Amino acid sequence: MLLLHAASLSAAETPIPAAPTRWATDTAGFLTEATRADLDARLRAYEARSGHQVVLWIGRTTGDAPIEDWAVRAFAAWRVGRTGLDDGAVLFVMADDRKVRLEVGYGLEGQLPDARAATIIREQIVPRLRGGDRDGAARAGVDGILRALGDTQTGQNLVGAESEHQRRPALGLFQLIVVGLLGLIFVGFLVTHPGLAILLLTTLASGRSRGGGGGFGGGGFGGGGGGGFGGGGGRSGGGGATGSW
Incomplete structure (x- = not known):
């Protein structure tokens, strides 16, 4: 009996993975790489614009642990959002469990309350998953989250550099x-x-050539080395919504 009880506890305590080093992570091969890369670029650009961290994380299963409990623990362990603001959100998709969870930090609950999170899952994500459109479901979910947070640049493909003509406004x-x-x-x-x-x-001409270095000065979560978020947030209190397909 003791062995059975210990095995049950072990199964329930599903290990939380190390903090992701990208904004869109797919450990289950759920999405095409093109879609994952595009969503990663879009979420990274959104954080640069707003400061809010919105993350997509796709795995296989939470084991015997309810996805709600698992998501709260992962959110806290990864410290999503900024210190004192807790302005992060994570869209979890568990491929084998066929479950979706949108975990919302305290700092974003005003813009993304439970009812709005449930609507995004119920109307945007689940119907597409039931229809077999995994890429479309992930895109629609991310679009719905960013739109709820007031972002006006949802739905844009950000993979690859823009042309010089696109970047420069007309005179x-x-x-x-x-x-x-x-x-x-x-x-x-x-x-x-x-x-x-x-x-x-x-x-x-000489001055222009000397000043043309440019380029990015770092990147990644938390702005330092070592990967992972390290943002200092991580408080969600279970805010968000869950769905299944």
């Missing part, structure tokens, strides 16, 4: 006039003082 009429006037002034200067004009062009 307005006033800007075109200013550019034209500056061009005329420079042409006049070139005619009257050609040596100084060439020297000025050379100086400007």
